[in-house]
Amino acid sequence: MSSIGATGVAAPGWSFITERAAALLHVLVACWIFSGGLVMAEPSPYELVFLVVLAVSLLGGFALHRATLGLLVLFVAFIPFATIAAFQVRYVPLTQALIFSLVTIFLIFTGYFVANYVADAPQRRTRLIVRAYIAIALISAVLGTLGYLGLIPRADLFTLYGRAKALFKDPNVYGPFLVLPAMYALQRVLLGSPKRMAWGAVIFVTLFIGVFASFSRAAWGHFVVSAALVYFLVFVLEAHARDKVRMLLLALGGLGLLVVALAGLLSIPEVGSFFEMRAGAQSYDQGETGRFGRQGYAFELALANPLGIGPLEFRNLLIMEEPHNTYVNVLHVYGWGGGLVYIAMILVTLWRGAAALAYRSPNRLLLIPLMATYVPLCIEAAIIDTDHWRHFFLVTGLIWGVTAAYQRAAPHERGRLSALV
Template sequence: MSVTGQFDPALAGTRWPGMDFVRQRATRLLDGVVALWIFSGGIVLIEPSPYEVVFLLVLPIAIVAGLGLYRSTFGLFAILLGFTPFALIACLQVRVTPVTDAIIFTAVTIFLMLTSYFLANYLAEATARRMRIIIAAYTAIAVILALVGTLAYLRLMPGADFFLRYDRAKATFKDPNVYAPFLILPAMFALQRVLLGRGWQIVVSGAVYVVLMIGVFVSFSRGGWGHFAASSLITLVLVFMLEANARDKIRILIMSLLGLGMLVVALGGLLSIPTVSDFFAHRTQSQSYDTGETGRFGRQGYAVELALENPWGIGPGEFPTLRIREEPHNLYVTVFHVYGWGGGFFFYVMIAATLWKGSAMLLRPSPYRLMAIPVMATFTMVMAESIIIDSDHWRHVYLLIGLVWGLSTAIKNEQRISAPRHETLI
């Protein structure tokens, strides 16, 4: 594989006899610490969150272990370098928000972009094994949170109100609208295993998918519902078209019909509960905060005007202190007035480059394409959902970006066009 640079104390003249032993230990430790880091991504009640804190442990271990840096991932680092000065300049434009708060907010964004770059390089090597580690840790915390959210919503656990907001499940997130999208990536991997797996793998994966689906449902996030449904459909279609053989396609068609029937029954059961049915009917109607000058779309228009008038941005936290007291809830507008025109431009480049690399992965036969399908099914829809929500501090968005760039690098460096399914089905 092509590597631009790899940490080696010998280059600095600091090689010592025990270095090989330390590096071997660090290499073994790295996977476990990465698993802990991914697992901690489900606890986002404060900023900086445990996800950022644990990464401070991951990074030095990765350096000691000699993690490779790949040429094809350097674009992510270049985007980070271009984004940072503009974002920091925007912090100095704040008038009401304390500068320290603005800097902390922007520092978290920069830090999350750095995690994408790390993850891309981490996944580019030993891809199948490391992808299993990442998805296993992610699935574990997602299932736990889905169960917590569901039990809390049904008031079947002590302290249920702590895990709810406005009577909607949020688990250990600040908002149900962030909690719901977090559950979707592991659900897509579970769905893929249901479609292509065998025996007990289908049963266990089906249970995981249902648990996560119910977790999304009790969030009563309309964006989350749409995201889950659309990502599921994309995953099913891509698996059917790109990876399924003739026998698989027949089985997928049969299982899709059975699954649809079970889904209708499950939703029917949930909606038979009066409180659930009433809340569902309320959430499917137009909400008061969607319309009008101060509604979701009205404030997005105001945010566009504000961004055009302030090339250097207005800084984090400033928008709610102005004419409208609520955030614009549109990532593609927010990045311009929070990080300035320059920061917004580099953020756009990051999204566009990731979509481009992800699309190229799907078009190229590879042992890793099966891993790319759930990742891209989730990433494309979270970017679509970002039209109605601010997702620039969603940890799993940067994880998805890192996965796309890492898989893209692995595919470019892989000579094989296929591999046994048990090696590539995560």
């Protein structure tokens, strides 16, 4: 059947398909975001569901926005550098190197997709994404915490090295994954109605305990800095006088409750001793082959190899463990061009988000938790590899999407707290 009739009007059959596809797309996007917490094998459900989302979005008349063109340019510019770098490998099989580069390209594209999806209706679509994210984050936090405490069957499936990981492969990814939904919950506590505030508090505390049980020092710092940023930005940019009084009282009471919860966890002997061990300096951070020594060596490799050494090559050279610094990693893996494009993507995203926060908008409450999460993520990238973290690119895309349509809101979405998730 032809999609367009002789008069230039869409044929009824095609219109039916596009309408159904557009309606189905929102359900699939929610399923896709939910699958982001199921990453025990690769390819994970996240990649597979996205392919379905992409196909349905094409049928449903998915729109591209001019305001996201910058992210598209960076995405296209990165592709040749990442492809060329894959052919520089000497020890790693070429197919493995190409797959690694393709995964990075794929994840950047998911960020571009999210940016355009959200830009069509920032409040409605960000709310859909965040609610799906909160659902899987709560499940992950409960599974991880109960697994860590040994209170469920097959608890070892949800832990690694005595640390909670839920359905992730690594506690160091699981912990930061919980931060963004916790920040939306915190914002709800600060500004929401009593009912919203109560639910937000339950979600926030649950995710806080989940992050603690990951025993990831980076995740701990990430959570604290993000929470402080949400509090500060809401206090300065959005809170009225009455809100500020409530926020000050909540800060005192909330910190007290968190201290009590933390003290309760640390009172368990096994938890207390493990916390003391994790909070101290680790042997793998020190020396020439420690974290910072590896980063220096990786930077020297980057300077000596303009085209990059290719994915996964570093572990086959002088030092077997990865450098754990995303900025150095992208330079020595994807070459000078690929590394600089990747870093430019991060810097431009930070600039867009920070610039938008300076302006009043009905959508600013969508952006505050995103930026409060993204800034520490970018700092965290200096001590851990985040270039294959799915939620990193999700947050990137959300920032681009919200800022691309920063002033766009339906009449019923222009209330002061209408964007509160």
